[in-house]
Amino acid sequence: MNEQKNDKKEQNNKKNWYYLVAIIILVIAVAGIAIWYFTTGKQKENDNEIAYTELIKKIDEGAIEKVEMTVGSTSAKVKLRGEEEEKNAIVPNTQAFVELIQTKTLEGNNIELIQKKQNVLISISQTLFSLLPTIMLVVLFIVIFKMQGLGDKGKVYDAETTKSKIKFDDVAGLEEEKNEMLEIVDFLKDPKKFNEMGAKIPRGVLLCGKPGTGKTLIAKAIAGEAKVPFISMSGSEFIEMFAGLGASRVRKLFEKAKKVAPCIVFIDEIDAIGSRRTSGNGAESENNQTLNQLLVEMDGFDTEETIIVLAATNRPEMLDKALLRPGRFDRQITIALPDMKGREEILKIHAKGKKFAEDVKLKDIAGDTAGFTGAELANILNEAAIIATIKDHEAITNDDVEDAVKKVTVGLERQSRVISDKDKKLTAYHEAGHAIVSSQLESQKDIKEVSIIPRGIAGGYTMYKTNEDKYYISKTEMEEKLIALLGGRAAEKVALNDISTGASNDIEVATQIAKDMITKYGMSDNLGPISINTEKDPYELQLLGDKFGDAVGAEVKIMLDNAYLKAQTILANNMDKLNKVAQTLMEKEVISSEEFESLIK
Ligand code: ADP
């Protein structure tokens, strides 16, 4: 984990380098101005001045005792006979002035002439000050130039090369995936052995999975296990406003890789460059060039060259088919969300080095966090440690962990927000509605907590226990989920006879589920088992005909209407329970699962 942090630091350091130079120059400039102002300002402060013509007159009269001048400066200090204080004078022509004093002295009119060397500090500051505009301009130019990536070496966008210390042991779960990667590790360790045998190792592996599932981690672990350099770049870094820049970055990336081979090249978010090619605007043709360059590079590998390209994406279906051809990314590994056992193992890894109280059971946390990614689990334990520190606990308690889970899932508790009584009542009925409706549905009735304390953007929330990992969800369960989601809106309607904007997220989620049920899982009675993926193919719906599109829309509407009606019916039949729960919520703001059970008994 420290490794990861170091990587990020390194990356930041590189990017900050240019800022640093700019800041240093700026500081020097400011210091220069300050010194200049300080030293010359002091002289100006003294208004005890004598005009040049007056000075010449005084010299003629023999009234001057001493003249003190600084070489290279036009200012002079003069002391008049019989006067204590010295006067300042500006001498336009120092050469002539010095000659004048020398003649006067020769004539017997004794004037003491002191010629001092200039103060080094002043001369430096003056030089700096005069060069300042030029320096600033040059620096500014370089910084802009580099940041645009136009500089010949393009350091800012240079691919990261690191020695990864991450090993397979640092990657929890994912046993099959790690096993599949073993041959790549062996190949990188001893490519000759494989080449002599004539064995072909995949050159490109596509890692598919949601953000935070550990794709980068496993790629680093391969490099770490094989003890080879890890060169990484994100797809979005290739996309630039200057045409051709993306392609040249790809070229440089592989030039670098060839120098340090054997090595791992990791391209994150490859969909940013590798999306399906469609003819069209500028940005897309830029993508084309970048993508083409990537294909050229991958095709150009010699059999001798030991570069393995790993790429990560969450949307493999969006990728250009050319990328998936043999010799390119011809192997795909899907990294799924961790199951219960996987979550426990991830928690174990991230619990290392943290102090826990006796009541914390990693197994229970794993049970409560179905659907969480590895990154979220790591985040929860870190948040819990922060909460425990702030609360001055001796060790991380179970409450701290539960707080952290809520913080990561629903957002931070916002105690500062002032809620009007009207809003409070609305939220109480809305959440009570979700809870009561859910309690009457077999698949939704395991409620963990109901709350009207605002968190993140939500005004309140109803949390469910998620104890088992499911690989399949039934149609009944999805229908019940829709009813529970619309329970909030239904309660507003049934109890307060008005509806609010508070249900917008519920409705959004419900609509998505209904759409998926019909177009992804083929669960509609009318349309049957069919899959329509307009993201994959925008013309799919058109191919099936306009009428078909209309039918999908009608099905979604029927599904949502039915669910909403069902929710209202449940509430109408349980008005007393709804009132009781809403009332209790207004008083206590949070209801635990036990309290909820006893309220609705
Ligand atoms: P991705 O590249 O898939 O978006 P990352 O590899 O960047 O995800 O994972 C982010 C962080 O989540 C990792 O640095 C690690 O701390 C944690 N993590 C994710 N999956 C695992 C895992 N299987 N084992 C241990 N830590 C994990």
Ligand code: ZN
């Ligand atoms: Zn709601």
